[in-house]
Amino acid sequence: MDDGHFYMYRDNHHVQQMHHNAAAAASSREECHNEQQDAYQPQPHPRQPSASDDVNSRGISSNSRRKNPHDLLSDGNASVGSSVDTEVRPPGKRRKRHHDIASKIRSVQPVPRDRDGNYEMPVQVGILTVLRLGRVVWDRDAYHNERYIWPVGYTVQREYYSMADPNKSVIYTCWITDGGDVPMFHVEAEDMPGAPIIAPTATGAWTAVLRTVNQIRHREHSNSASGPDYFGFSHPTIAKMIQDLPGADKCKAYIVQHFVEMKERHVRGVIKKGRGGRPSLDMLSRGQRALLATASSQPLASSAMQESAEALPTSDRNAVPNTV
Template sequence: MTVQHGVDVAIQTDGNWQDDRLRKYRRMKRKILEFIAKHKSAQLSVDRANRKVQALKKEKKRLMQAKSNDSQATNGDAMETSQDDEDEEIEEADIEGAGVEDEDEEDQLLDEDEEMVKVEPAPKLKRAASSRRKPIEVPRDENGSVILPFQIASLNVLELGKVVYDRTSFHSERYIWPVGYCVERTYMSMVDPRNQTTYTCKVQDGGETPLFTIRAADAPDEEMSARTPTGAWALVIKRANEVRHRESANAISGPEYYGFSNPLVIEMVEGLPDVDKCVNYRVRTKA
C-alpha cells in the first residue's frame, strides 16, 4: 500500500483510498485552517475594540470630573479633588481585560476568559442635574477599621495582611505586597472545561521575596505559586487553556487579577500600619 503523505494514515486502507476522497480531505482541511485564521483575526479585532472602549470611558470620566470641578469653583464651592490613575488598561466585570505591567512582573500572559462579544456604541444619556453615580466607598466600622470581607465587582477581599517594610522586595514604587493578603475571584476552571471556579489568591512570606499562591476551589489539593503575581496567574491561565485545547489570545496583568490595581484595594492597603516605612513606595491616595 502506498501511503499518501500529508493525509491522516488512519483513514487510508488498501483499495478504497480514491483521489476524489483525497481532494475532499484537502479541501476540508484548507477550509478549517481558513476558519481558524479568521477566528483569530476577529478575536484580535474585538480585543482592540474593547481596549478602545475602556480608554474612551476613562477619558469621558476625566472630562466629566474636570467639568464638575469647574462648575463647583464658579459657584464658590471649590473642592480639591485628585486621583492617581496609573493602572494598566483592563477589562474588569469578569473581563479582566488587558493591562501590561511596566515592572519586573511585566510578562505578557495569555487569557481567553472572554467570549467573543459584539462591541456596540453606548447609547447617549440625557443630561440630568443629579445623574452622577454615588462613588463606592470602603466599608468601615465606628473606629475607622475596614470591614471584611468586601466584594468589589468580581473580586472578594478577605484579608489585607501585614506590611513588610524592612525587606524592599515586598513593595515597589507602585505596589505593596502585604503578607497575609487574601482575595477570591472567579475564573475558568483548570479541570472542567465547561465551568468556572473560584480561585483563592494569597501573598505569603517567601523569605527574601513574597510568594504568590493560587488555589482553585475545584482542585484544592493543587497550589500554583510563583515569586510574582503575574507568574502565578500564568500557571493558572496555561492550565485553563490546555484543558480546553485552545490557544490564549489576550494579555492580562497579575497585579490586576490579584486586585492590587483596584483604587479601593490601594486605599485599603495604604491604610495599613507601616506603609510610610516602605522607602520605595509612592502613596497614591490622600489621607
C-alpha cells in the same frame, strides 16, 4: 499683382505670423518652467559635524551624545567607567515618572470601617471578594515597589474558568505568604484542593493558570496575565485600603497615591451591578467551601485560611479546621 495673388500672399503671411507667435509663446513658457525648476531645486543639506569638529572638555564630541552608550564603547570613543553625557533611553516601554503616579487622583468606592478604624471585611471590589488585607512588610524591599504593596496574609477570591473541567467556572483563592527575601503568591482552585500554584510574583502565578485553562479549553489565546489585575492590586479601592494599612508609610520605594471617593450615584451603580458593597450570599458560601478545602488539604495554609475565614459570617467560622 492681381487681386487673386494679393489675397493669397496676404493669407500666407498671416499664417506665418501665427506660427511665429505660437513658437514664441512656447519658448517663453519653457523658459518660465526652467526658471521655476531652478527656483525649487532642493538645496544640499549642511554637512553633519564629525567627531573631530567639536570636542568638549571630556574628549567626547557633541555628535556622540546622540549615540547609544553601548555604541560608544564599540566605536572606541569611550571606555568602561567613563561618564557619557547622553539622553538616549533604552528601547522599550518607559516607566512612568514619580510625579505621574503621585499627581494622579483615582476614584474609589467607599468601604465601611469598624469602631477601631479598620476596614470591615469581607467586601466586594469589582469581581474580587476581599477577605483579608494582611500586614505590610515595610523593612524588606521585595515586598513593595513604587506602585504596589504586597502585604503578607492578603487574601482575595474570584471566579474564573476551571483548570480541570473546561465546562465550568470555579472560585480561586489568592493569598500572599512570607517567603523570606521575597513574598510568595498562591493561587488555588476550589476543584483542585491541595494543588496551589505558587510563584514569587503575582503575574507568574496567574500566567500558569491561564496557560492550563487555555490548554484544556483548546483556546489559542495569549497565556500572559496581569498579576496586579488578577490579584486586585491595580484596583483603586484595594490600593487605597492597602495604602491605609499600618506601616505602608514606611515603604521607602512606594509612592503615596491620592484617592477620592466616587459620587453617590456612581456607588449605587456599582452596588447594583454586584461589583461593590457586601458580597452576595452565594459568593460567600462558595468562598467558604473553597477555604475549607484549602485549609483541610494544606496544613501550612490552614492558619492563613483560618484568619481569612474570620471574615465570613459567624456561623461558618468554627467550621474551618486549624491543623497547625
